[in-house]
Amino acid sequence: MVLGQRGSIHTIVLGLVIIVGFGIALGWPQYQKHKTVASAQRALDLGKALAFAEATYKTQHGAYTPDFAQLGLALPCPVVRDGDKIEMECSDYVYRLEEGGVLRVQHKGLPKWFDLDLAKGSVDCSHEDGSIAGSHICSRVDLTGAAQP
Structure with a gap:
């Protein structure tokens, strides 16, 4: 009697593990796509903040600056100078x-x-021809009013 119950519990647990595994296998790519699109939206928002700061810098100094550290923003990432x-x-x-x-x-x-x-x-979201990931991101990211200073 105990052996019969033990086998059924193992079968149930194995079935649950298989179901959870399939759920993760099917959901993981969607999660990665969502994460990539969210990252692209944050990148565009930071680009918008840089565009506004560049417009302000140009009115004060007469030209844009490639050195984002001079814009007076709290930059979330380091500025790298290579030559x-x-x-x-x-x-x-x-x-x-x-x-x-x-x-x-x-x-x-x-x-x-x-x-x-x-x-x-203006803002242009571009990708190489045939890039599925690039076209997916560009179709999902909100470009409305992104660079209007």
């Missing part, structure tokens, strides 16, 4: 000022980026 290249490197994104007053927010691992045109006040 003539100045970037702010965060965990997932790199921020740099390109020629022509374009603030580029580029993902470190995915072929995806945001271009904030400081003069026009």
Whole structure:
């Protein structure tokens, strides 16, 4: 009698482990997508704050500055200087000022980026052709009014 009950308990526990395993296996990719989109939205929000600070800096000094440390913001990530290249490197994104007053927010691992045109006040979410992750992020991130100073 005890052996029969013990076998059924093991079967039930094994069944529960299999069900939980399938649940995790099916839910994990969705969780990763949500996490990536949330990170992209935070990167865009920081890019927006940098764009506003750059616009203020330009009115005071007559030009944009590639050195984000001079903007007077509390920066969440370190500014890295490598020769003539100045970037702010965060965990997932790199921020740099390109020629022509374009603030580029580029993902470190995915072929995806945001271009904030400081003069026009526009945002472009771009990705390489055929990049499923890039198109997924660009379709989910809210770009409305992102660079309007």
